[in-house]
Each structure stands twice: as structure tokens, then as C-alpha cells.
Amino acid sequence: MTADRSSSIDANAPDGRAAGARPDQALFPAVPEQNFAVRRMTLIALLVAAVVVPCVFVAAMAFSDLRTREADATDATLRTVRVAEEHALKVFDMNESLDARVVDLVQGLDDNGIREREAAIHEKLQTMGGGYPQVAAVSIFGHDGALLASSRFFPAPAVSIDQREDFVGIRDGQVLEQVSKVMVGHVAGEIVFNTGVARRADDGAFAGVVSVALRPSYFAAFYRELLGGNDSPMTMALTRSDAAVLARYPVGPTSKVEEPVRRNAYTEALAESRRAGVVRVRSTADGASLIVAFRRVGSYPAYVAVGYRTSAIWAAWYRHLSVLILSTFVPSIVLWCVIWVSLKRLGAEEEAWERWQAEASMRRSIESAYRQSRKMEALGNLVGSVAHDFNNLLMIVSANVQIVRRRGAASFDRELSAVERALKSGQSLTRQLLGVARKQPLRNETLDVERWLPGCRDLLRASLGAKVALVMDVGSGLWPMQVDVAELELALINIAVNARDAMPNGGRYTVRANNVSFRHEDGFPITGDFVQLSLEDTGVGMPPEVLSRAFEPLFTTKPKGMGTGLGLPQVFAFCERSGGLAAIDSAIGAGTTVRLYLPRATHAPEAERPAEPVAEEAGVPHGLRILLVEDNDEVAAGTEALLQMMGHEVTCAFNADAAMERFEAAHARQKDTGEPLPFDLVISDIHMPGKLNGIDLAERVQAFETKLPVILVTGYAEELERARHVDARVLSKPFDIALLDKFLQALQRDLAHPPAHPAG
Structure with missing residues (x-):
């Protein structure tokens, strides 16, 4: 593999460092x-x-x-x-x-x-x-x-x-x-x-x-x-x-x-x-x-x-x-x-x-990991700030493209498709940056590896190209894994792309899966039960100096414009955040093997349930009254226009403090006159200026007697982890308008047909 696989971890190294990497020995000098x-x-x-x-x-x-x-x-x-x-x-x-x-x-x-x-x-x-x-x-x-x-x-x-x-x-x-x-x-x-x-x-x-x-x-x-x-x-x-x-x-x-x-x-x-x-x-x-x-x-x-x-x-x-x-x-x-x-x-x-x-x-190792953590923290803070603004820009572009498509612009379909492809590339790049910086949230679920991995054959073939032969050796009795499936798919794609680049004249790419257990006395940096995914290629391999930096963010040996240096760092960050480890063995002329150690799930995956048919509703439900809380004027304008085109009534607030004043006033009137609340839904950004952020707003809104549904929008992993403890739906920026529309339609049906009470 070429070095967008970017760094290597020696699987036998006690601290899980990249093979060939020397830790800083300033505090712990080497002893003969x-x-x-x-x-x-x-x-x-x-x-x-x-x-x-x-x-x-x-x-x-x-x-x-x-x-x-x-x-x-x-x-x-x-x-x-x-x-x-x-x-x-x-x-x-x-x-x-x-x-x-x-x-x-x-x-x-x-x-x-x-x-x-x-x-x-x-x-x-x-x-x-x-x-x-x-x-x-x-x-x-x-x-x-x-x-x-x-x-x-x-x-x-x-x-x-x-x-x-x-x-x-x-x-x-x-x-x-x-x-x-x-x-x-x-x-x-x-x-x-x-x-x-x-x-x-x-x-x-x-x-x-x-x-x-x-x-x-x-x-x-x-x-x-x-x-x-x-x-x-x-x-x-x-x-x-x-x-x-x-x-x-x-x-x-x-x-x-x-x-x-x-x-x-x-x-x-x-x-x-x-x-x-x-x-x-x-x-x-x-x-x-x-x-x-x-x-x-x-x-x-x-x-x-x-x-x-x-x-x-x-x-x-x-x-x-x-x-x-x-x-x-x-x-x-x-x-x-x-x-x-x-x-x-x-x-x-x-x-x-x-x-x-x-x-x-x-x-x-702890000292090196601490410095690496501080470096990644600094990088994460930088990436988080940039990603927030970048996501807002992507949100603006995405909203306006949806507006143009809804207003009908068949003559610009080719141009709009190019913009949408660019949006997807931007979303993927932002996702990789946030993943490397540990800012990308993980949606862990229990995965049946024996059933899921063979289904990735087409995905891997597309990533490897026609010259590379794909061999899959999936053992029986594999334990279920606790992972973010989307992140795992992205990791497999990144490794497969690097393997393809390391085999320009073709070769063999082998995927193996088996169960492993590590005890404390084994000297491995992780302990417990894991599923090991071994991804082996017959490529040119990597020299030690490249192998030692393979997991280093933004390091790549690919030609300019061919690699970002974020592929393998995303793999390493994903495995580490999942509670596992990534390791690389490679030598010049001997190919490369990437091993992913992902934790065993504590319970079996749930059986897939057939989708329940949705009864067609007679008539069109009325639009929702939405309070949109967004500090970026252009994002707010684009989102407001889209929501209005969907038939909803939108009221905008600049930040959570202003939105909270509106709610307090509405609740006061409700107590005095019995007048209902003027909103059916709150859509709020999380990161905003002022005393309150979007999560604070969701917690206070749900503390009232009349609880309103809340949708929170952000791109920060830390904020999303906190948002999981709030009774609110969370969308990552830039979110898919179709996904938002689906949720709004379900909410409209619930409001149009409230649950019937038994006759007295």
C-alpha cells in the first residue's frame, strides 16, 4: 500500500504505536x-x-x-x-x-x-x-x-x-x-x-x-x-x-x-x-x-x-x-x-x-499518547471551528440547490447535479476531518459480521478496480461487533483504495475475519474479546520510514491531488474511538496487512422487522408552525425558504436567548388566557452566541407543561454526545432535506390524528 495508509502500528508493540516509530524519550531516556x-x-x-x-x-x-x-x-x-x-x-x-x-x-x-x-x-x-x-x-x-x-x-x-x-x-x-x-x-x-x-x-x-x-x-x-x-x-x-x-x-x-x-x-x-x-x-x-x-x-x-x-x-x-x-x-x-x-x-x-x-x-507510551492527544485536541479544535463554518456554507449551498430544484429548473439539472456532487465531496471531507479530530459522532450498533461482510463485496470491488482480485475468508462463529456501520464502511473503502494504488499492475486483496481474545499478560495494548478484520494486499509494501508515519494525519506519499492524508488516520481514529485498535504490518516487496480489532458486542443484533405498511391519509395535513433558531442569517434564510416551500409556517430567532423569551411569553399568555402555544416544532442550531445554546434551549422547552418536539442541528461530536441525553432528534450538518421532510410529514400526521381516548 502507498502511504495514504499513512502510518503503521506494530501489532506487537505494547503501546500500539506505529511500527518503527520511536517515542519521545525526553522524560524516560533509554537505559542500556x-x-x-x-x-x-x-x-x-x-x-x-x-x-x-x-x-x-x-x-x-x-x-x-x-x-x-x-x-x-x-x-x-x-x-x-x-x-x-x-x-x-x-x-x-x-x-x-x-x-x-x-x-x-x-x-x-x-x-x-x-x-x-x-x-x-x-x-x-x-x-x-x-x-x-x-x-x-x-x-x-x-x-x-x-x-x-x-x-x-x-x-x-x-x-x-x-x-x-x-x-x-x-x-x-x-x-x-x-x-x-x-x-x-x-x-x-x-x-x-x-x-x-x-x-x-x-x-x-x-x-x-x-x-x-x-x-x-x-x-x-x-x-x-x-x-x-x-x-x-x-x-x-x-x-x-x-x-x-x-x-x-x-x-x-x-x-x-x-x-x-x-x-x-x-x-x-x-x-x-x-x-x-x-x-x-x-x-x-x-x-x-x-x-x-x-x-x-x-x-x-x-x-x-x-x-x-x-x-x-x-x-x-x-x-x-x-x-x-x-x-x-x-x-x-x-x-x-x-x-x-x-x-x-x-x-x-x-x-x-x-x-x-x-x-x-x-x-x-502514555507520554507519547498524551502529546498526541494534545496535538489531536488542538487539531480537533481547529477542525471543529473550520468545520462549523464550512458546514454552514455547505448548508447554505444545499438549501439553495433544493430551493432551485423545487421551483423547477430543468435546464439547470446538469449544473445542479455537479453542485450536489461537490456537496457530497465536501460532506465526505468534513466527515473525515471530524473523524480524524475525534469530532465526528459515532452511531454504534450491533453488527452481525458473518451476514454483513459478504454484502460488502460489491462495495470493495468498486473500490479496488478490475485489476485486483478480491478474496473473502470469513470464518464461522464470528462474534457480533459494536461499531458505527457507516464509519466501518468508510474505513474499508479507505483501505481498499490504498491497496488498489499499491497494486497498479493488479494483485490479490484478501479480507479475513476471526475472533481473538487478549489478556493483560499478553502485553497487547487492549484486552478483552475482539473481532479481527485482516485486510491483506500483494502490493509494493512500505519502507520503515513511511510505515512509521502511516497513521499520521495529512501525511501522504501520493501525487499532489491524489490523496488527502486522511484515509488511514480516519481508520485509526475510528477503531480507537470504537474501543479497539488498528495495526499495520508491511515491508518492501512483501505487501501490506491492515488489521482492525473491533470490540465484541455484549448482545446479539436485533432481527430485522418487515416494514409496516403506512396507510394512505385522506387529504393533505396542514403545515406546521416552526420556530427556527439559527444565528447564521444565510443558513436561516435558506432553511426558512425551504420549509415555507414545504407548506410550513416559519418564525426565526437569532439565538437561543431570544427563542427562550418568546417561549416564556407564550407560556405566560397560555396561563392567563388559555391561548395555545404558537409553535408546533423547534428546529435549533446548537452552537450559537449568547448565554444559552441549542441543547440548553431543548432542555428548557421540554421542562414546560406543554412539551414541543425539538430538532437539533450541529456537527460537533461533543455536543452530539450531550444531545443524546435530551429528548430531541439530532441532525448532523449539513443534513439531508429529504430526511427532514420525512420527519416533518410524520409529525404532521401525528398532529392531524391525535390518539383517540376511550368513551366514558
Whole structure:
């Protein structure tokens, strides 16, 4: 549309201003926009960091602490296993030395020779083995496994070990069996394991075995002292190279007898003949997970192993982790709460900011609206004064044209028609001026939009022209509207004409209607139920600078003589005075949409009643006696001449004061003599010089006992609003003479046929 659509209102603007229009910010200067989104994202990032960083820190510290504890546990097992290895090596070396001494003691003696010297040998064996707490017994066995002599018994009991693995192994030259498994010793009578060497005859043949029985309890006691008692997280064991347990601490419930060997990482390491290492296994005693360090005892087929319970590592780690979590997350939780409270306060601050912005915007809108109102008030006063005089001129011309037509001037019919067209244009212009200045009275009535709007199709087609296609999309269930139908028709015509000018090469013009409701929280400048009329064109659209002034009175972009700048201002003023709003959306190349929001009627429209036939009156009623009150001599003369041509008797008064004097005098005579009033009707202008105006006159005339009908004539909306409260008919200047004649004829019939009274 071109800009006789003159200004645009952004439908989303809280104050209903034209889109692109900037309010005067003299009293409410703009405040820098608060970037709440950035602040919120910063706080959220800080909150995430405050959560993630402590969690990562605790996880890293916990992982590092666990690895450190495992490393410390491994170091402790390695240090301890070295001590245990040295101890076991000394014990085994001592046993080897003891075996060698016993072998030297019986060197050259056969089994019988040993038996013959058993007493002396017993004493020497008792002397050699009795000073060592780990030694349970020192025994000499013959080539057939029979016991020949012992440090524990004399004489030696009849015992044979020819079926024992250690005896068989030593006899067969196997190294492993030089250290036996744990057993209940035949000679010692307690749980022991034996270390033995072979006796050789002079010819090198196998002559028997020298065996030293060692107590596992000795090793367990040493290990207990080394580990520091029962509270130690470590375990220790002495095993053969085949993983058979010789001694252990803590002592398990199955350690009194030979334990089965279970395959695990430790047994695999021994099978690989590794001299030392660290492995992870599960305890054969209680199934606990252990970090095991092991070392071979010299060249003997025995290993010492130290295990560290991982459950102890985890328990210590859990205790440290609890302290770490408390020391880390307690301050972090405080920080989280602070950031969370900051986010809450930011939300409250944003809400307060939005409320303040809305209030500031509303105040700026009120200030702008106040200035606009003052401007429109000044314009209205100016327009009202001009319109009053202009209406009088139009009234004079109209009355005289009617006089000429009634006197018969067929030769001047063309000229009179041109004058009448000019009169109508003048009346339309005056009406638009008064409408923009809020001086044009509204005659609101309830309108059924669904039935009325399709009937405007011909009116809109005539306004749009042949090049523009008209599309009407009227929804069902539309609410009735409370509007001035004539003003609404004029608004539709003004918008359609602008749309036609915006589409010189043709296009599409769409009319839509639907129901809308606005609540206070929607931020729309109006609230309640409305019928929305959307008028859309596919024209060239308007740039922002034109859009912002589209509703400004007397602003137009049309060529000189093509537009008055009153079309869209009349639309905006009409909608606003009706209790609604007008809004425009437009962009270059995207067409224009004008939306009219008109209030929903509180009651349904009345059904149309068929016109009642008027019975033809016999005879012509006599003329009326009319008191014409008009301060303009030419208007009074023209109106008087017309009324007289209609057959009425006219008396003129210059103003309401003079007319009131006539009425008071006539009423005084009526009281004194019973003489009837000299007038049947009063026709009065409203705006006149003197103390009284036309409305004052109507109120005083109707205050008398004999009430006369009154017709008031004016063009001021304010006066018409007051005149509605008076029992008088109101005509807007310049009024239609035919309408006045119709009213006068009805009044003549009423006077000629007064209502009949029932017979007494």
C-alpha cells in the first residue's frame, strides 16, 4: 500500500504505536539493554565448572591415591619378602650344615654299625639339634627307610619311611624332595616338614638319609613378629617350588595338614622358575585378593611369599576418599548454592527488569499518547471551528440547490447535479476531518459480521478496480461487533483504495475475519474479546520510514491531488474511538496487512422487522408552525425558504436567548388566557452566541407543561454526545432535506390524528 495508509502500528508493540516509530524519550531516556542471557550463561558455566572441576579433581586424586597405595603396598611386600628370604636362607643353610655334620658323624658306618653305636650317636644328635628352636628332630634312616637313630628318642622306635615322597625322591636323586611337604612327623610326633640329604657308602651307593624335621610354627612366629601382629594387612608363606605350603602366617584352619595346591598366577610363576616377582592372586585360606611378592630361597627348592590384602588398600583408600570428598565438596556445595541463588536472583532481576521496561514503555507510551492527544485536541479544535463554518456554507449551498430544484429548473439539472456532487465531496471531507479530530459522532450498533461482510463485496470491488482480485475468508462463529456501520464502511473503502494504488499492475486483496481474545499478560495494548478484520494486499509494501508515519494525519506519499492524508488516520481514529485498535504490518516487496480489532458486542443484533405498511391519509395535513433558531442569517434564510416551500409556517430567532423569551411569553399568555402555544416544532442550531445554546434551549422547552418536539442541528461530536441525553432528534450538518421532510410529514400526521381516548 502507498502511504495514504499513512502510518503503521506494530501489532506487537505494547503501546500500539506505529511500527518503527520511536517515542519521545525526553522524560524516560533509554537505559542500556541488560544482557541477561550472557549473564545467565556465565553463571551456568560457572555452576557446571563448580560441579565438574571438583568431580574431576576428586576422581584424579582418588585414582592417584589408589595407585600410590598399591605402589606402597607393593614396595612393602618387596621389602618384607627380602627379609623373609634372608631368614629362610639362613635356616636352610644351617640345616644343610647340620645335615653335613651328621653325615660326617656316621661316615663309614653301615646300618648295623649305626645301630651298635646308637646311644652315642643319639647324644651327639641331641647336642647338634637341640639348640635350634626350629628343629623338631634330627634322624638317620637306613637304606631301606628304617629309623636307625634320632635326637628325639633312644632307643629309636621301629619306624620306616620307605614309602615317603621325600625318602624316595632323595634316594632317586631328585632335588625337590630334599624339602618335604608338611606332615605329622613319624619321629617328632608334631607337624613338621623335613629337609634331608643322602648318605653314601664308600663305593658311592645309596646308604640312607639324614633328615632334619623343621617346625612350621617357628616360621609362623617369626613372620608374626616381622609383620607386627594380627592387625597387619600382610600375609607371609614359605612354599616349595611346586607351591606346596610349608609355613604361613596367619595360620589357616587347614594348615595342620597338607593343603591342595590351586593353580593361580603365583603357581604359574613358580612353574616358570622365576626367582622373584610380584603377582596378584586370591588367598587359598580366605579367598581375599592379594598383591604377592615372592623370592626364591637361594638354590633351595623353596620360595618365600609376602601378600598384601587389597581389601586393606581399598579400606584405607575409602577412608582417605571420604575425607577428600568432604574437604572438597563441602566448599563446592556452598559455591553451588551461591551460584544457584545468583541464578534465582538473576531470574528475579530479569523479571523486575522486564516489569520496569514494560512500565517505562507504558509511561513513554502514555507520554507519547498524551502529546498526541494534545496535538489531536488542538487539531480537533481547529477542525471543529473550520468545520462549523464550512458546514454552514455547505448548508447554505444545499438549501439553495433544493430551493432551485423545487421551483423547477430543468435546464439547470446538469449544473445542479455537479453542485450536489461537490456537496457530497465536501460532506465526505468534513466527515473525515471530524473523524480524524475525534469530532465526528459515532452511531454504534450491533453488527452481525458473518451476514454483513459478504454484502460488502460489491462495495470493495468498486473500490479496488478490475485489476485486483478480491478474496473473502470469513470464518464461522464470528462474534457480533459494536461499531458505527457507516464509519466501518468508510474505513474499508479507505483501505481498499490504498491497496488498489499499491497494486497498479493488479494483485490479490484478501479480507479475513476471526475472533481473538487478549489478556493483560499478553502485553497487547487492549484486552478483552475482539473481532479481527485482516485486510491483506500483494502490493509494493512500505519502507520503515513511511510505515512509521502511516497513521499520521495529512501525511501522504501520493501525487499532489491524489490523496488527502486522511484515509488511514480516519481508520485509526475510528477503531480507537470504537474501543479497539488498528495495526499495520508491511515491508518492501512483501505487501501490506491492515488489521482492525473491533470490540465484541455484549448482545446479539436485533432481527430485522418487515416494514409496516403506512396507510394512505385522506387529504393533505396542514403545515406546521416552526420556530427556527439559527444565528447564521444565510443558513436561516435558506432553511426558512425551504420549509415555507414545504407548506410550513416559519418564525426565526437569532439565538437561543431570544427563542427562550418568546417561549416564556407564550407560556405566560397560555396561563392567563388559555391561548395555545404558537409553535408546533423547534428546529435549533446548537452552537450559537449568547448565554444559552441549542441543547440548553431543548432542555428548557421540554421542562414546560406543554412539551414541543425539538430538532437539533450541529456537527460537533461533543455536543452530539450531550444531545443524546435530551429528548430531541439530532441532525448532523449539513443534513439531508429529504430526511427532514420525512420527519416533518410524520409529525404532521401525528398532529392531524391525535390518539383517540376511550368513551366514558
